[in-house]
Amino acid sequence: GDSVTQMEGPVTLSEEAFLTINCTYTATGYPSLFWYVQYPGEGLQLLLKATKADDKGSNKGFEATYRKETTSFHLEKGSVQVSDSAVYFCALTLSGGYNKLIFGAGTRLAVHP
Protein backbone atom coordinates (compact mmCIF):
# COMPACT_ATOMS: atom_id res chain seq x y z
CA GLY A 1 0.00 0.00 0.00
CA ASP A 2 0.89 3.65 -0.07
CA SER A 3 3.28 4.68 2.67
CA VAL A 4 5.83 7.22 3.84
CA THR A 5 9.13 6.39 5.53
CA GLN A 6 11.14 8.97 7.44
CA MET A 7 14.53 8.79 9.04
CA GLU A 8 14.28 7.92 12.67
CA GLY A 9 15.10 10.63 15.14
CA PRO A 10 15.96 12.35 17.18
CA VAL A 11 18.23 14.51 15.11
CA THR A 12 20.45 16.69 17.27
CA LEU A 13 22.32 19.61 15.71
CA SER A 14 24.18 22.69 16.75
CA GLU A 15 22.86 26.07 15.69
CA GLU A 16 23.80 27.02 12.10
CA ALA A 17 24.40 23.40 11.11
CA PHE A 18 23.02 21.95 7.87
CA LEU A 19 19.88 19.88 8.19
CA THR A 20 18.66 16.96 6.14
CA ILE A 21 15.68 14.83 7.12
CA ASN A 22 15.15 11.96 4.71
CA CYS A 23 11.73 10.99 3.43
CA THR A 24 10.88 8.32 0.90
CA TYR A 25 7.49 7.21 -0.26
CA THR A 26 5.65 4.36 -1.91
CA ALA A 27 2.60 5.22 -3.95
CA THR A 28 0.58 3.59 -6.69
CA GLY A 29 -0.07 6.85 -8.50
CA TYR A 30 1.35 10.36 -8.62
CA PRO A 31 1.12 11.82 -5.14
CA SER A 32 1.38 15.32 -3.82
CA LEU A 33 4.02 15.54 -1.10
CA PHE A 34 4.08 17.60 2.08
CA TRP A 35 6.15 18.46 5.10
CA TYR A 36 4.30 19.35 8.30
CA VAL A 37 5.94 20.72 11.45
CA GLN A 38 4.79 20.46 15.04
CA TYR A 39 6.35 22.89 17.49
CA PRO A 40 6.18 22.02 21.21
CA GLY A 41 2.66 22.37 22.55
CA GLU A 42 1.18 23.27 19.17
CA GLY A 43 -0.69 21.50 16.39
CA LEU A 44 0.84 20.31 13.16
CA GLN A 45 1.09 23.00 10.50
CA LEU A 46 1.93 22.81 6.85
CA LEU A 47 5.56 23.76 6.20
CA LEU A 48 5.84 23.20 2.45
CA LYS A 49 4.52 21.11 -0.38
CA ALA A 50 5.19 19.92 -3.94
CA THR A 51 2.57 18.59 -6.28
CA LYS A 52 4.55 17.12 -9.16
CA ALA A 53 7.93 15.70 -10.06
CA ASP A 54 10.89 18.11 -9.86
CA ASP A 55 8.84 20.71 -8.00
CA LYS A 56 10.65 22.35 -5.11
CA GLY A 57 8.68 23.41 -2.06
CA SER A 58 10.20 26.06 0.16
CA ASN A 59 9.29 28.03 3.27
CA LYS A 60 11.13 29.62 6.21
CA GLY A 61 14.51 28.57 4.76
CA PHE A 62 13.43 24.94 4.40
CA GLU A 63 13.40 23.24 1.01
CA ALA A 64 12.36 19.87 -0.38
CA THR A 65 12.44 18.64 -3.97
CA TYR A 66 10.03 16.07 -5.33
CA ARG A 67 12.26 13.34 -6.81
CA LYS A 68 10.21 10.83 -8.72
CA GLU A 69 13.20 8.74 -9.77
CA THR A 70 14.21 8.11 -6.17
CA THR A 71 10.68 8.47 -4.70
CA SER A 72 12.04 10.93 -2.21
CA PHE A 73 11.18 14.31 -0.70
CA HIS A 74 14.07 15.09 1.64
CA LEU A 75 13.79 18.18 3.82
CA GLU A 76 16.82 20.49 3.97
CA LYS A 77 17.83 23.72 5.61
CA GLY A 78 21.19 25.37 5.25
CA SER A 79 21.48 26.83 8.73
CA VAL A 80 19.19 25.72 11.53
CA GLN A 81 18.19 27.79 14.52
CA VAL A 82 17.15 26.80 18.01
CA SER A 83 13.61 27.86 17.09
CA ASP A 84 13.52 25.10 14.46
CA SER A 85 13.40 22.48 17.20
CA ALA A 86 10.22 20.56 16.50
CA VAL A 87 8.83 17.33 15.11
CA TYR A 88 8.71 17.13 11.31
CA PHE A 89 6.24 14.91 9.47
CA CYS A 90 6.47 13.94 5.82
CA ALA A 91 3.15 13.14 4.16
CA LEU A 92 1.54 12.35 0.84
CA THR A 93 -1.88 12.36 -0.68
CA LEU A 94 -3.06 10.78 -3.88
CA SER A 95 -6.60 11.99 -4.03
CA GLY A 96 -5.85 15.63 -3.36
CA GLY A 97 -8.21 15.52 -0.43
CA TYR A 98 -7.05 16.24 3.09
CA ASN A 99 -8.86 13.22 4.43
CA LYS A 100 -6.44 10.94 2.61
CA LEU A 101 -3.17 12.27 3.96
CA ILE A 102 -0.67 9.49 4.66
CA PHE A 103 1.94 10.46 7.22
CA GLY A 104 5.34 9.24 8.17
CA ALA A 105 6.29 8.61 11.78
CA GLY A 106 7.77 12.04 12.32
CA THR A 107 11.35 13.06 13.06
CA ARG A 108 12.21 15.04 16.15
CA LEU A 109 14.81 17.77 15.64
CA ALA A 110 16.65 19.31 18.56
CA VAL A 111 18.90 22.31 17.87
CA HIS A 112 21.31 23.44 20.56
CA PRO A 113 22.97 26.87 20.85
Added chain:
Amino acid sequence: GAVVSQHPSRVICKSGTSVKIECRSLDFQATTMFWYRQFPKQSLMLMATSNEGSKATYEQGVEKDKFLINHASLTLSTLTVTSAHPEDSSFYICSAPIGSTNEKLFFGSGTQLSVL
Protein backbone atom coordinates in the same frame (compact mmCIF):
# COMPACT_ATOMS: atom_id res chain seq x y z
CA GLY B 1 -5.00 32.25 12.05
CA ALA B 2 -7.47 29.48 12.72
CA VAL B 3 -6.96 27.46 15.91
CA VAL B 4 -7.96 23.97 16.89
CA SER B 5 -7.89 23.34 20.61
CA GLN B 6 -7.51 19.79 21.88
CA HIS B 7 -7.96 18.79 25.51
CA PRO B 8 -6.52 17.21 27.56
CA SER B 9 -2.93 17.18 26.40
CA ARG B 10 -2.08 14.23 28.56
CA VAL B 11 -4.19 11.69 30.43
CA ILE B 12 -3.37 8.65 32.51
CA CYS B 13 -6.17 6.26 33.35
CA LYS B 14 -6.75 2.82 34.75
CA SER B 15 -7.58 -0.12 32.53
CA GLY B 16 -11.33 -0.48 32.02
CA THR B 17 -12.18 3.19 32.37
CA SER B 18 -13.35 5.51 29.60
CA VAL B 19 -11.55 8.63 28.48
CA LYS B 20 -12.99 11.56 26.54
CA ILE B 21 -10.86 13.79 24.33
CA GLU B 22 -12.25 17.09 23.06
CA CYS B 23 -11.41 18.88 19.86
CA ARG B 24 -12.69 22.43 19.34
CA SER B 25 -12.41 24.81 16.43
CA LEU B 26 -12.03 28.14 18.19
CA ASP B 27 -12.67 30.71 15.49
CA PHE B 28 -14.28 28.82 12.65
CA GLN B 29 -16.99 26.26 12.08
CA ALA B 30 -16.03 22.72 11.15
CA THR B 31 -18.62 20.35 9.74
CA THR B 32 -15.87 17.77 9.46
CA MET B 33 -13.06 16.84 11.81
CA PHE B 34 -10.47 14.10 11.59
CA TRP B 35 -9.06 11.90 14.33
CA TYR B 36 -5.59 10.35 14.07
CA ARG B 37 -3.63 7.96 16.24
CA GLN B 38 0.11 7.43 16.49
CA PHE B 39 1.77 4.51 18.22
CA PRO B 40 5.42 4.93 19.26
CA LYS B 41 7.76 5.04 16.27
CA GLN B 42 4.89 4.44 13.86
CA SER B 43 3.11 6.63 11.38
CA LEU B 44 0.31 9.01 12.23
CA MET B 45 -2.78 7.09 11.05
CA LEU B 46 -6.26 8.37 10.26
CA MET B 47 -8.80 6.66 12.53
CA ALA B 48 -12.06 8.28 11.59
CA THR B 49 -13.81 11.25 10.04
CA SER B 50 -16.23 13.06 12.31
CA ASN B 51 -19.28 14.62 10.65
CA GLU B 52 -21.44 17.21 12.37
CA GLY B 53 -24.96 15.93 12.86
CA SER B 54 -24.33 12.45 11.47
CA LYS B 55 -22.39 9.30 12.14
CA ALA B 56 -18.64 9.22 11.95
CA THR B 57 -16.86 7.32 9.21
CA TYR B 58 -14.27 4.90 10.52
CA GLU B 59 -11.19 3.63 8.72
CA GLN B 60 -10.73 -0.05 8.21
CA GLY B 61 -9.66 -1.86 11.35
CA VAL B 62 -10.85 0.82 13.78
CA GLU B 63 -13.52 -0.38 16.22
CA LYS B 64 -16.38 2.07 16.21
CA ASP B 65 -17.83 0.70 19.45
CA LYS B 66 -14.53 1.27 21.20
CA PHE B 67 -13.77 4.72 19.81
CA LEU B 68 -16.99 6.68 20.11
CA ILE B 69 -17.07 9.90 18.16
CA ASN B 70 -19.63 12.63 18.70
CA HIS B 71 -19.76 15.78 16.60
CA ALA B 72 -22.76 17.51 18.12
CA SER B 73 -21.94 21.06 17.13
CA LEU B 74 -20.06 22.94 14.43
CA THR B 75 -17.16 23.63 16.77
CA LEU B 76 -16.79 20.49 18.87
CA SER B 77 -15.96 16.86 18.22
CA THR B 78 -15.24 14.37 20.98
CA LEU B 79 -13.48 11.03 20.91
CA THR B 80 -14.26 8.65 23.77
CA VAL B 81 -12.04 5.65 24.27
CA THR B 82 -14.31 3.20 26.02
CA SER B 83 -13.08 0.51 28.40
CA ALA B 84 -9.52 1.52 27.73
CA HIS B 85 -6.76 -1.05 27.81
CA PRO B 86 -2.97 -0.66 27.79
CA GLU B 87 -2.89 -1.34 24.05
CA ASP B 88 -4.95 1.81 23.52
CA SER B 89 -2.10 3.89 24.90
CA SER B 90 -1.20 6.18 22.07
CA PHE B 91 -0.97 9.74 20.84
CA TYR B 92 -4.30 11.02 19.47
CA ILE B 93 -4.56 14.13 17.26
CA CYS B 94 -7.58 15.87 15.78
CA SER B 95 -7.74 18.20 12.81
CA ALA B 96 -10.32 20.36 11.12
CA PRO B 97 -10.35 21.84 7.64
CA ILE B 98 -11.47 25.14 6.25
CA GLY B 99 -12.41 24.58 2.65
CA SER B 100 -11.03 21.68 0.69
CA THR B 101 -7.25 22.12 0.42
CA ASN B 102 -4.46 20.91 2.68
CA GLU B 103 -3.27 24.45 3.32
CA LYS B 104 -6.39 24.94 5.36
CA LEU B 105 -6.14 21.87 7.56
CA PHE B 106 -5.61 22.82 11.20
CA PHE B 107 -4.43 20.39 13.83
CA GLY B 108 -4.85 20.16 17.55
CA SER B 109 -1.75 19.74 19.69
CA GLY B 110 -2.55 16.12 20.50
CA THR B 111 -3.42 14.00 23.53
CA GLN B 112 -1.04 11.46 24.99
CA LEU B 113 -3.12 8.66 26.51
CA SER B 114 -1.49 6.22 28.88
CA VAL B 115 -3.58 3.31 30.16
CA LEU B 116 -2.20 1.52 33.20
